[in-house]
Amino acid sequence: MHNALFHISKRRELPWYSAWGIRGAAIVLALVVCAIVTALATGLNPLAVYGTMFQGAFGTTRRVWILLQNLAILLCISLAVTPAFKMRFWNIGAEGQVLIGGLATAACMILLGGKLPNGLLILIMLLAAVAAGAVWAMIPAIFKARWNTNETLFTLMMNYVATQLVAFFVIVWESPKGSGKIGIINQNTEAGWLPQLAGQKYLLNIVVVAVLTVAMYVYLNYTKHGYEISVVGESERTARYVGVKVGRVIIRTLCLSGAVCGIAGLLLVGGTDHTVTTSIADGRGFTAVMVSWLAKFNPIGMVFASFLIVFLGRGASEISTIYGLNHSFGDILTGIILFFIIGSEFFITYRLSFRKKEV
């Protein structure tokens, strides 16, 4: 019998400094690999490329605001999917839940804009967005709770339904006719536009998401609901045994999950873009899944994970502009970095033991 070259065993809990040491090493390694790829593939100086990425993310005050705004939206969606994931309910329908929340917001702005006082309109938009997102998430939850349907497929397919609904209403409300776009809603009256805090376009979104982050942290860690979620996540049978009404927890949690997605839709449509398109969520409903997992469902960790992803995206966009490279090159670098970071979690959880030399 041949001995395996190495074998893998689960580690005991690593002290925090070793875990972060491994993560730091992974980032350094990722940067080295990216530098080699950059130098070989483009002939550019990798350090200059990294400098440009920083410029793209932090170069001006406006860029910092844009970075924070993008971070806020991604974080908001990541917070939304987390309670469901913690419960081992694979909600990959955030994209659709954000879209439907955005669609509800846009509907209020278009149909009620100018007919109601702005404060009341915004309140209705909030209720509509939250309700729409919650309903969109609750439908698969009810099916799961009642008939144990597969939630991964169900939530995924709800995304397509939402996308098609948005596409349909874009045609209904398009302006000018035939153009396939709604354009900025109420550009002259600004009816239904969320107010600006301190004259800053993006500050309101950032504040709302900051509050949500803390609230979600408290909800998951210090409330009875949060505890029930982790019990159901650990084992449904145990949960049932100790008297948790599993079906009710599933529906309630998904309701919350969808509602927060609805808020993300509201912030996008009412707060920044003031329009709705099928691409308004821009894949962030799926990126959020990665953020949530990278942060191991810890809302505070998600701040860093979202920051990393948004930073890489903004930086990648800048290097494609400055060096005239295709956008895909930035995506390649992002992919390498994420690969190493996700890979490092493997080494934090498991130990590789190499075969000792036989003398």
Added chain:
Amino acid sequence: MKKLASAILAATLAVGLFAGCGGSAGTSSGSASSSTGSTSNSSSTTTTTTTGGATEGSTPAAAADLKVGFICLHDENSTYDLNFINSAKAACATLGIPESNYFIRTNIPETAACYDAAAELADAGCAYIFADSFGHEDYMIQAAKEFPNVQFAHATGTRAHTEGLSNYHNAFASIYDGRYLAGIAAGLKLKEMIDAGEFTAEEAKMGYVGAYTYAEVISGYTSFYLGAKSIVPEVTMDVTFTGSWYDETAEKEGANNLINAGCKLISQHADSMGAPTACESAGIPDVSYNGSTVDACPNTFIVSSRIDWAPYFEYSIGAVMRGESFDTDWCGSLETGSVALTAVNEKAAAPGTQEAIDAARAELIAGTRHVFDVSTFTVNGEHLDTFAPGAATDGTFDPSTPIVYDGYLHESDYRSAPYLDITIDGINLLDTRF
């Protein structure tokens, strides 16, 4: 066994790595040579523009320090955006703007991201910012209001002439002339196939893959159809819509459906390679748009019309350079060089195509022939004498504007963005849901 497997694995990885390097090394050397090309270009032209600036007397931005920005919906993989990118680079080279002073932002969606991109370019010191996609317009106007000292220009938009902003501009071109000429090439190809006995004139049906039921698309396919009809009077055309400006799968599928429904020739107004490649694999001739697709489709590509944006960029950026104002709503034409046709692919086109195009082109320029000559087409069996475009409903068009007179429909004379949006006889819309 294990060792062998790992050796093979290592070898594949190594080969893959080197293959990757080889490919990209090619592109990098290409871009390096292009950059040196434009630097030498700029040094030669900077002198001319500075002397030009000196005669102006004021303090216009010299070529060396004028910064300009371009916002593109997609990147160079889209034929539409590639056309803008090439024109922008060419115009900057002509004007002597060095590569470090113009910024091309690609993959900017039609959302607040467009406003952000415009604002960032303004922050970076750009005096002129251009956006290429229709849906960018609202966000460009938003930015124009916030940066009154920056000139904003937008292709295909409709709002500049009614918005009342001195620093916001629209531009387009009478691309219907180009479509018409491309239609003549299509007609000649059909005629060749009819003469060869492949099908009868009554069976001569063309297919067209459009994006939306939007005036720009309708005006485009109508002029294309009229061009073909001027050669084969019996020709008909089926039109399908994809509901997206760029959806390679939908465009390919649309073209295949048209081919299966018996269309003998395909053209398209959507921006991916979907329709041209579908034609190449089915062996059906294709009249392309936005630029030549001959490299990917050597056997079926006939000709392509496109808007050459370089004349507009040279005109508008040149004006900014000299500190002058420029048109709020500009419409390029065959004369300005904005409406261009690619070289005819002799392999696929009927003989005499180039000559026929040249002759018709001369007549269009001379004004002795008009694309929308109302005697050449009917709507519900009748010749048009008045026409109120649907564009009138969007507030950027005065519905009382007379459009049909002197025997033809005056497209793009009252607003650069097309407004012809009726279905003429002989054109059959397969779906109108977009």
